[in-house]
Amino acid sequence: MVNENIRSAEENLLHIYNRFPVALDHGEGVYLYDSEGKQYLDFAAGIGVTGLGYHNKELDDALKAQIDRLCHISNLYYHENCGKAAKALAAASGMDRVFFTNSGAEAIEGALKTARKYAWEKRSGRYEMIAMNHSFHGRTVGAVSVTGHPEYREPFEPLFPGVHFADYNDLDSVKALVSEKTCAIILEPLQGEGGIHPAKQEFMEGIRKICTEQDILMICDEVQCGMGRTGTMFAWQDYGVRPDIMTMAKAIGNGIPVGAFAMTEQVAGHSLKPGDHGTTYGGNPLACMAVCKVLEIFEKENIVEHVKAVGPYLSARLDELTEKTDCILERRGKGLMQGLVLTKPFAEVNLRALEEGLLVLPAEGNVLRLLPPLIIEEKHVDEMIEKLEKILA
Structure with a gap:
């Protein structure tokens, strides 16, 4: 009976998560290994999470030492790791204030609440938001409300009120939706799940201009495209367009569940007050140690500069592959966040990819989305291209 219950639970999880048919056991560097010992070159990084790869000894040792000291105390008390992590993340992100969460979706929730509270503090009467078609911001109620995929929203409606959707990289479509009720505009500087679409320079600048002139808050979702992945620490920095609020998660903890939303001093001074927002586990000592150590390793090993060096090589090799492969229609992306538009069904390609490791x-x-660990080298790009040539032949 116990075995039947376990099997039933596993079948339910497979149905909910649509898991790929492989059971992974451990990792080393940019490789993962399944329970039978087969090696896989990882160009997924846990959906952009493990930027430093697997089994980074310096990070592992720091986390083990922290576990022996303290993992949780709640946010009613101060601990040194939280202050250090917040200062380091503020400096890296170009923002002023940081609030830690457990995930990217929670960071989005915090960002949306901050924008609403800012409007309330200003007594502006604003509450509506503009989001982008084909965007993805998470699966909690607030996050899915600003996610530009109707199939994700419709089963859970009515959702967060006052959300309108513009077309990504179409500034006129944004302007058409702006009204005296608009309190925020939210976008990803590089859409991930929406198909790997980088924002155009004029689009980012145009949104910033609208927000500045009309006291609307610009929210950048950097959960997937941040932390060095596009060749700058955060993607907005490549555009020179600073948001009022930004969200981050995934790679800031390299696998330890942690997220954050950050804001300018102006927004912080006119939005959340004690009691407006909270989290039991957010900013716990273990998660903050992960953030501190990840940022330390990023700086010490010049990870962003490494991405700037290897990113163009990845793009060039993918362009070569696109040119000679009939089933690839287009390559698009930036740095180590790349996508190939295929004519073959992804499910079919993915099964072949698993066979090829x-x-x-x-x-x-x-x-086909590629989000490798940020520590990949040109030899790993070559290995991936060799495998893709077989898979797509």
């Missing part, structure tokens, strides 16, 4: 991801529009 390669881990990849899907994205909207039948896109």
Whole structure:
């Protein structure tokens, strides 16, 4: 009876998560190994999480030492790791204030609440938000409310009121939705699940201009595209367009569950007050140690500079592959966040990839998404290309 219950639970999880048919056991560097010892070159990084790869000894040792000291105390008390992590993340992100969460979706929830509270503090009467079609911000109620995929929203409606959707990279469509009720505009500087679409320079600048002129808050979702992945520490920095609020998660903890939303001093001074927002586990000593150590390793090992060096090589090799492979229609992306638009069904390609020992991801529009650990080298790019040539032949 126990075995039947376990089997039933496993079948339910497979149905809910649509898991790939492989059971992973451990990792080393940029490789993962399944329970039978088969090696996989990882170009998924846990959906952009493990930027430093697997079994980074310095990070592992720091986390083990922290576990022996303290993992949780609640946010009623101060601990040194939280202050250090907040200062380091503020400096890296170009923002002023940081609030820690447990995930990217929770960071989005905090960002939305901050924008609403800012409008309330200003007594502006604003509450509506503009989001982008094909965007993805998470699966909690607030996050899915600003996610530009109707199939994700419709089963859970009515959702967060006052959300309108513009077309990504179409500034006129944004302007058409702006009104005296608009309190925030939220976007990803590089859409991930929506099909790997980088924002255009004029689009980012145009949104910033609208927000500045009309006291609307610009929210950048950097959960997937942040932490060095596009060749700058955070993607907005490449545009020179500073948001009022930004969200982050995934790679800031390299696998330890942690997220954060950050804001300018102006927003912080006119929004959340004690009691407006909270989290039991957010900013716990273990998660904050992960953030501190990850940022320390990023700086010491010049991870962002490494991405700037290897990113163009990845793009060039993918362009070569696109040119000679009939089933690839287009390559798009920045740095180590790339996508290939395919004519073959992704599910079919993915099964072949698993056979060849390669881990990849899907994205909207039948896109094969590549989010490798940021520590990959040119030899790993070559290995991936060799495998993809066989898979797509």
